[in-house]
Amino acid sequence: LPAGLSQWFPALEVLDVSGTGLAELGAELLALPQLHTLLAKNNRLGGPGSLPKGLAEAPLGRSLRVLNLSGNRFAEVPPALLGLRGLQSLSLGGNRLHGIPPDIQELRSLEFLYLGGNFITSIPPELANLPSLSYLVLCDNKIQSIPPQLAQLHSLRSLSLHNNLLTYLPREILNLVHLEELSLRGNPLVVRFVRDLTYNPPSLQELAGRTIKTRNVPYAPSDLPENLVRYLSLASNCPNPKCGGVYFDSCVRQIKFVDFCGKYRLPLMHYLCSPECSSPCSSASQSSTSQSESDSEDEASVAARRMQKVLLG
Amino acid sequence: MEQLVQTETWKAGSLEELVRILHRIFAEEKVSVEEVQALMESYESNPEEWLQYAKFDQYRYTRNLVDNGNGKFNLMILCWGEGHGSSIHDHTDSHCFMKILQGNLKETLFEWPEKKGNGEMSKKSERVLRENQCAYINDSIGLHRVENISHTESAVSLHLYSPPFDSCNTFDQRTGHKHKVKMTFYSQFGERTLC
Numbered sequence: 001l002p003a004g005l006s007q008w009f010p011a012l013e014v015l016d017v018s019g020t021g022l023a024e025l026g027a028e029l030l031a032l033p034q035l036h037t038l039l040a041k042n043n044r045l046g047g048p049g050s051l052p053k054g055l056a057e058a059p060l061g062r063s064l065r066v067l068n069l070s071g072n073r074f075a076e077v078p079p080a081l082l083g084l085r086g087l088q089s090l091s092l093g094g095n096r097l098h099g100i101p102p103d104i105q106e107l108r109s110l111e112f113l114y115l116g117g118n119f120i121t122s123i124p125p126e127l128a129n130l131p132s133l134s135y136l137v138l139c140d141n142k143i144q145s146i147p148p149q150l151a152q153l154h155s156l157r158s159l160s161l162h163n164n165l166l167t168y169l170p171r172e173i174l175n176l177v178h179l180e181e182l183s184l185r186g187n188p189l190v191v192r193f194v195r196d197l198t199y200n201p202p203s204l205q206e207l208a209g210r211t212i213k214t215r216n217v218p219y220a221p222s223d224l225p226e227n228l229v230r231y232l233s234l235a236s237n238c239p240n241p242k243c244g245g246v247y248f249d250s251c252v253r254q255i256k257f258v259d260f261c262g263k264y265r266l267p268l269m270h271y272l273c274s275p276e277c278s279s280p281c282s283s284a285s286q287s288s289t290s291q292s293e294s295d296s297e298d299e300a301s302v303a304a305r306r307m308q309k310v311l312l313g
Numbered sequence: 314m315e316q317l318v319q320t321e322t323w324k325a326g327s328l329e330e331l332v333r334i335l336h337r338i339f340a341e342e343k344v345s346v347e348e349v350q351a352l353m354e355s356y357e358s359n360p361e362e363w364l365q366y367a368k369f370d371q372y373r374y375t376r377n378l379v380d381n382g383n384g385k386f387n388l389m390i391l392c393w394g395e396g397h398g399s400s401i402h403d404h405t406d407s408h409c410f411m412k413i414l415q416g417n418l419k420e421t422l423f424e425w426p427e428k429k430g431n432g433e434m435s436k437k438s439e440r441v442l443r444e445n446q447c448a449y450i451n452d453s454i455g456l457h458r459v460e461n462i463s464h465t466e467s468a469v470s471l472h473l474y475s476p477p478f479d480s481c482n483t484f485d486q487r488t489g490h491k492h493k494v495k496m497t498f499y500s501q502f503g504e505r506t507l508c
Contacts, residue, residue: 041465042465070395070464070465071464071465091395093395093396093464093465094463094464094465112371114395114396114464116395116396116464117396117464135371135372137395137396139396140396140462140464157372158372158373160396162398180372181372181373183398185486189487
């Protein structure tokens with residue numbers, strides 16, 4: 001791009017350099033203070049230096065709202081763009097991404113994130129820390145599981161997961177109350193009831209951690225080595241309403257099927273703190289056949305019925 | 314005086330002309346599927362002529378009514394963002410013509426599920442339709458799913474349904490279970506419809 005770009009067109013708001021064979025976007029873009037939409041699809045971007053240094057701090061970094069880098073050769077989300085705190089829409093579809101960096105959570109204003117058509121194998125829980133995310137596309141990747149934290153994306157309206165390697169979903173997915181679209185086709189979702197999976201008995205550290213948490217034993221950071229303070233902060237609550245316990249690494253994984261329209265069963269993964277616990281989704285804890293739980297009008301059933309509409313809509 | 318020919322070979326030079334010829338064809342008692350398909354294919358997509366109807370939505374594909382064919386047919390433009398796709402659906406005993414105006418769309422054909430509907434639906438075939446190609450389907454042929462599989466390009470298609478219908482069934486691929494849905498227009502005659 002010509003070096004004088006920002007001097008000739010200081011008021012430039014939209015720039016489309018898609019399909020021009022560019023291998024890098026240079027520093028000549030940095031001084032465009034009004035540029036809010038930058039489209040650079042189908043180029044040869046992806047190597048180091050594809051994005052100009054100091055992007056986040058430059059006038060361009062503050063003005064940019066929409067960035068489309070789809071159809072390029074990025075093997076990782078370029079760190080240079082993670083500082084764009086005003087960015088609302090980011091597309092990296094059809095690249096060569098193998099993962100999503102946890103620092104994606106720095107994109108505080110992000111509403112629209114398109115990552116379809118890559119080689120992504122897992123989703124960092126930090127993705128759930130994007131407060132305004134409403135459209136998340138992860139289709140056509142190699143994702144094997146969804147972190148339950150994604151249920152914290154309260155503004156999520158559309159979630160695209162088709163053509164991945166999912167065998168089950170976290171039951172927390174039922175909590176996404178604003179979800180209007182959810183695509184799941186092309187995943188090897190588990191169809192049969194899977195008998196209770198291997199349960200690794202808790203370690204002494206885990207038992208001690210559970211006791212400290214459930215008995216509210218007071219402690220201060222100065223009392224414990226840093227690694228144990230961090231360990232204690234990772235306690236997860238057992239979803240069994242009668243338990244009220246916590247677990248760390250040792251938990252019972254159980255697949256429960258939530259029925260949709262009497263025939264289709266969506267496999268949801270529950271984590272419980274011990275084999276004696278039962279999940280709030282079920283009435284019988286150790287039933288050998290998985291039956292529909294539409295008898296009780298508890299929260300999970302209501303959420304499941306709403307999700308039914310989303311899946312078939 | 315015009316001779317009533319079994320199958321005419323029409324050439325529509327513009328979208329306006331396409332609509333005019335469609336009105337003529339559908340004013341007759343009998344309409345030939347091949348005739349309509351050839352007519353639709355003959356129109357060479359010119360974005361200037363249809364851009365006013367092509368309203369995209371961020372979250373899903375949109376249906377934009379262009380002409381309501383004096384009640385004989387509905388002509389509409391569908392706008393598909395990257396990755397947008399439809400569910401598997403039927404066509405409520407109507408004829409459905411689908412012509413690509415921009416980009417590409419993948420059409421996957423499915424067999425009707427068994428009455429008992431308790432197994433995965435079987436795929437008949439799939440193809441990618443290119444610009445200006447026109448596909449045809451009706452319930453006796455089967456069901457289909459239409460999707461824009463591109464992660465970088467949006468797609469626009471021109472659909473003709475005769476007779477018009479405003480509800481259809483969507484099918485769950487894993488069980489064959491069906492569910493009636495009402496269809497709405499995102500815009501009509503170039504104006505956004507608020508619901």
